[in-house]
Amino acid sequence: MRMDIAPILASLGRHKATAALLVIQIALTCAIVCNALFVVADRLDWMRTPSGIDEDRIAMLTVTDIEHHDGVQARNLADLAALRELPDVEAATTTNSVPFGPLSWQTSVRMSADQKEPVASIAQYMGEGVPELLGATLAEGRFFREDEYRWADDLDARRTEMIPVLLVTEALARRLFPGRSALGQSLYLGGQACRIVGVLKGLARAGDPDRHNVQEAIVSPIRMLPIYGASYAIRARPGRAAAALREASETLRNLQPRRVITDKKTYAEVRAAYFSSDRALAGLLIGVCVTMLAVTALGIVGLASFWVGQRRRQIGVRRALGATRRDVLHYFQVENFLLAGMGIALGMVLAYGINLLLMYQYELPRLPSYYLPVGALSLWLLGQVAVLAPALRAAAVPPVEATRG
């Protein structure tokens, strides 16, 4: 098939303003959809950030005593003992925080005792056997030994000395000790040297989302207590997390009635809550993109229909002069292809510009180059689908139309 582009361009030249508007609309759609989908992909990627733990089997509960009590250690031990008795609970402990949880603890560490500027704050996990219970795995070294743990309140009141050992995550180890093993190295916490006895494959932090350091955490051998805002974490038997949470909640309530269970969630719920605004944004962006594409497609249908209506007589003349139906169909298809092409070319430049703005304003990475051809192809396709019905209607114009006035 041979198709002359010159007459199409000449004809478009007679509708400069309308054609230009369609080109602008396609360009804007292309630019916005490319960037919006990129943000969606970026958020989905962030939402998949691994926590480093055995998510399906974890649940947590937070309890608050109605009044101030003494004997917090004994009360804590009694709670844990009761939790461990439960049929669906495999293990229980007290932890200050869980990955992507609502509560975060941070500490600053130094590489040497006299380092002036400390390494920016690192997430700190505390609680007996927390990494083991959560299901974090070791890359090197070992977990803490029973005798290395100290109670948080004893440390706080200086009744005991901190045991100078800790665990770090692989991500932190890589940053602090590039190119060598972190095992056996020391980090300084509040002036005290702590030897790294184990390196965890992963244990994401809680609190404010900060992507570059989300996997940087340390674990200290400190037995936590609910009075510090810590929660009970339980490891359920496979598939029994929800049931274990129900049992645990009832047990804790019955054991000491003068308290309130302020929060209870399976880990799936903890994670969902943490990423809820990202999910909402992604949903919104997808919704707007779909609507925008629909509006643009309908705009193309509308304009093409107009043009077809306006040119019925010309089409008739062309048909009378020997043009086939197919020629007429192709005419409108090529016309749309050209318009979309101009829109896409302009849209690419715009998309790139918007991306630069986003990079500057929202620290978004650069738009990967494959977005542009994929976006172009999709818009071309959208245009062709949209123009098909009006173009078919044009092709159906009989040659006799030439004689009507």
Added chain:
Amino acid sequence: MFAYYLELAVRSLKRSRALTALMIAAVALGIGTSMVTLTVLHVVSGDPLPERSGSIYLPRIDPRDDSTASASTAMPVQVTWLDGNNLLRAGRARQQALMLGGQVAIEPDAGNIEPFIATARYTSMGFFDLFDVPFLRGAGWSAADDEARARVAVISSALEERLFHGDNAVGRTVRVGGVPLRVIGVLAPWRPVPHFYDLYMGHFAGGEDVYLPLSTARAALLPRGGGIECWGKGSTTENLMETAECTWLQFWVRLDSASDVAAYGRFLDGYVHEQFSAGRFRRNRPAELTGLMAYLDERHVVPGDLHLQVWLAFGFLLVCLANTVGLMLAKFMRRGMEIGVRRALGASRGSVFAQMLTEAGIIGLAGGLLGLVLALAGLALVRTRPDHYAQLARLDLSMLATTFVLSITATLLAGLFPAWRASRLPPGLQLKSQ
């Protein structure tokens, strides 16, 4: 004349129903989306104390040594117990308050309601005057109450309703964290957005349920909440907090004039210097006084996602308008015949222009109305989201007016070009060419 244009416009719009519907829907979608995002942004970036925010300041001093990571960067936003009380006692501002947030168990005195957790604010007596908090009945406590660690409380109207089912709570007793407190005041509904005076409790946290003297709360060791930063030998053992090397309380002042601000700044610098000379502060870092709105800016209280959404919505509106202008242009130009006849019969360019603009205006009005409905539906959807600020997303009168002005202006502007083009069509040529 306008009535005639209106009739012509309606007739013309009716002639191509699908196209008219498409134009109206596009305008409505663009307007609706923009309104939803603008409303949410408007709500969360508002002024928490519209009458007074200009004179509310956060005094900031840095008592830290260099053992914490942020010592060289941002100034602390909270104070230690010692500094807070020193500044409070000095009383150099017109009004001031030292405060702390917490979550407490509330036990109804009578009845069989289960104990529940409520948010509390422990504060010196100045809080209510400082932030101009409205009372429904009763009043706050006195300096003497602060001194005597009086067991008194001010509660929210929501808590009054929950505990006393609409009865007057003043004079009744409520058990807070096991401590019986006499209710002396009930607040009218009050919710500053954002929750500026203690962002650690959540940027968009609601107003507290119960307020009581800071001294009383500390004597009973009621649970603390919010952010805390410790350094050196900072210990968070509850009964040692008063001497701990930790910042954990909020201190706000009211300063009415620039000269008051300058004077208070000098006073703060003097205080820092005094503490440094005495060896209590390790560094002689100049104090800062941050205004309320500047503070909210500094802390990035408005989520960045919201700005992104507003930009997206306006981009979308632009696409919708380009769509509508294109369709309108095509539609107007196709009516060359009709326009040619009218022009030949003596209609001026101006009247053709006016008629076309009327048609655009109708589309704008219809699009605006439908957009409003979409915006209301969208906001209802937003309110189901879990973010704290989402529940606040409601259309107020000013946003309602903005919607209308925006949609009419946008479509009229969009209609200007096609109408102008239509009015320039030469009458003779159009008649001849058909």
